[in-house]
Each structure stands twice: as structure tokens, then as C-alpha cells.
Amino acid sequence: MSRSFKPELCCLFGKPVAENPTQPMIEAAFRHHGLDWRYVQFEIDPEALADAVRGMRAMGFRGGNVTTPHKVAIVKHLDRIAESASVIGAVNCIVRRGHELVGENTDGLGFVQSLRERADPSGKNVVILGAGGAARAIAVELALAGAKTLLIVNRTRERGRELAEWIRSRTGAVADSSPWTGDYRIPAATDVLVQATSIGLFPEGEARVPLDLSTIEPRMVIADVIPNPPQTRLLREARARGCSVLDGLGMLVNQGVTGFKFWTGIDADPSVMRRALEEAFGGS
Numbered sequence: 120m121s122r123s124f125k126p127e128l129c130c131l132f133g134k135p136v137a138e139n140p141t142q143p144m145i146e147a148a149f150r151h152h153g154l155d156w157r158y159v160q161f162e163i164d165p166e167a168l169a170d171a172v173r174g175m176r177a178m179g180f181r182g183g184n185v186t187t188p189h190k191v192a193i194v195k196h197l198d199r200i201a202e203s204a205s206v207i208g209a210v211n212c213i214v215r216r217g218h219e220l221v222g223e224n225t226d227g228l229g230f231v232q233s234l235r236e237r238a239d240p241s242g243k244n245v246v247i248l249g250a251g252g253a254a255r256a257i258a259v260e261l262a263l264a265g266a267k268t269l270l271i272v273n274r275t276r277e278r279g280r281e282l283a284e285w286i287r288s289r290t291g292a293v294a295d296s297s298p299w300t301g302d303y304r305i306p307a308a309t310d311v312l313v314q315a316t317s318i319g320l321f322p323e324g325e326a327r328v329p330l331d332l333s334t335i336e337p338r339m340v341i342a343d344v345i346p347n348p349p350q351t352r353l354l355r356e357a358r359a360r361g362c363s364v365l366d367g368l369g370m371l372v373n374q375g376v377t378g379f380k381f382w383t384g385i386d387a388d389p390s391v392m393r394r395a396l397e398e399a400f401g402g403s
């Protein structure tokens with residue numbers, strides 16, 4: 120017996136679809152919470168993005184995700200951009216609200232939610248390694264959550280400067296940048312260090328983040344955005360020095376939980392989503 124197919128969520132994907140771990144994570148939550156919904160993925164060329172969004176509207180999708188390289192370009196095709204996505208200047212999550220398609224950004228929200236399980240970001244001195252899309256989303260959300268200072272440390276100095284300036288001008292937070300040459304020495308006043316570069320992402324392996332490990336102190340929270348493998352070399356070294364650590368898998372799960380709430384109104388069970396992600400990453 121045939122029935123019309125009405126998927127509820129879609130992912131407008133820029134890379135080969137096989138690389139996206141979000142689908143198994145979200146579909147596990149659908150099953151767990153008894154929703155007969157589907158999350159389908161489409162590999163979209165940049166020049167077809169406007170038509171893809173029109174297709175989303177025509178087919179009645181309730182929302183979806185957007186990946187690189189569409190996160191900035193999608194903005195002009197949506198009806199409205201939520202506050203933090205607008206400050207970040209990029210969208211990774213689309214939510215249908217009434218007749219509108221609204222752009223949200225869950226990259227930084229997922230991180231801040233993970234951090235709150237260890238420490239309140241308010242009043243904290245934060246060092247962020249990296250100045251790409253992940254660093255920007257995290258820096259904006261930390262600034263909006265009341266971080267005391269943000270220091271951007273990036274290999275390409277100019278990009279780090281631009282991000283610090285972006286944060287200052289759009290959030291009013293105290294933000295500065297620092298060059299990254301040799302092994303970076305973490306300032307003693309740092310409360311939270313966020314490794315937001317792509318160093319160590321699978322299949323790169325045991326890559327070393329250039330840091331002077333003797334400057335890590337046990338009271339610091341050390342976070343790594345790399346979701347696969349979740350136990351990065353940096354996190355193992357930080358844990359061995361007595362620090363509280365946050366892995367990138369937790370950030371990805373919290374991003375999924377945030378998107379799921381936007382789309383369905385349901386608080387998803389994070390353990391179900393984490394298990395599905397671990398399986399998608401091959402039990403890592």
C-alpha cells in the first residue's frame with residue numbers, strides 16, 4: 120500500500136551526505152519519543168540553494184539543518200533570523216514558525232549548554248583557539264552569556280583580529296586577539312580554554328595542538344570541539360592534569376537537543392542521541 124511521503128525535517132548539505140552524523144542522531148530521538156517523523160538529507164550545490172529553500176517551503180518541511188558552505192548564504196533566503204544567529208552572521212538550523220522559515224544557530228548554543236554542566240560562563244575569562252565558524256558561534260554565545268573576557272588565538276593573525284573586533288562591535292563584550300606562534304602559553308587568569316580549530320578531526324589522528332601544557336592548571340575547564348574522536352589528545356592531557364574537560368560529542372548532542380526542541384517542542388533525551396552518534400562514529 121502506498122502512502123504519500125511527508126518528511127518533516129531536511130538537511131541542506133554541502134558535503135557528501137555520507138559524512139553527516141546528525142541524521143542518525145535526530146532519527147534516534149524521533150524513535151525514542153514516538154514521533155513518526157523523518158530527517159532527510161540533500162546534497163545541494165551553492166547555485167541551487169534558493170531553489171532548495173523554495174522546495175522546503177513547497178513540501179511543508181518543519182525545518183532542518185544547513186551545513187558548510189551554505190551557513191552564510193542561506194540567510195538571504197529565509198524570512199527572519201533569530202537574534203544570536205544574526206549576531207553570528209550564520210545559520211545552521213531552520214525552524215518553521217507559522218508561515219515563516221526562521222534561521223537559528225545552534226553551534227554556539229550547544230557549546231554553552233555543555234559548558235553549563237561544568238561551569239557558569241558568566242564572569243569567566245575565556246581563551247578560544249581558532250577563528251573559524253565554530254569559534255565565532257561559540258565566542259558570540261559566550262559573550263551573550265556574560266563571559267568577562269574573550270581572547271581569540273588564531274594561526275592567521277588577521278582572522279583572529281577580525282573575530283575579536285566582530286565580537287566587540289556586535290556584543291559589547293571585552294574581546295581581544297593574540298598571535299599563535301610556537302607552543303601557546305595559556306594566561307594564568309584563564310578559566311575556560313576552548314580548542315575550536317579543526318586540529319585532530321578524524322581521520323587526522325593523534326594531532327597535537329601547539330600548547331605549552333605546563334601552563335594548564337587544574338582549575339581550568341578545557342573544551343575541545345572535535346566530535347570524532349571525542350577523546351582527543353588535548354582532553355586526555357588536560358584530564359591527566361586534573362582539569363574538568365568537555366568533548367565535542369557533547370557539544371554536537373546539545374546542538375541536536377536544541378534543534379529538536381525548536382522543531383518539535385520536546386526536550387529530547389541526550390543519552391539516546393549520544394549513543395546514536397557514537398554508533399555513527401564507529402563506537403569511538
Ligand code: NDP
Nearest residue numbers: 249250251252253254274275316317320344346367370371
Ligand atoms: P573553519 O574552517 O571555519 O576554521 C578552522 C579553524 O581551524 C581556523 O581558525 C584555522 O586557522 C584553524 N586551523 C586549522 N588547522 C590548523 C592548524 N594546523 N594549526 C592551527 N590552526 C588551525 O572550520 P569550523 O570553525 O567550521 O570548524 C572547526 C572544527 O569545529 C571542525 O573540526 C568541526 O568538526 C568542529 N565543529 C564541531 C561542532 C560540534 O558540535 N562539536 C560544531 C561545529 C564545528 P586559520 O584561520 O589560520 O586557517
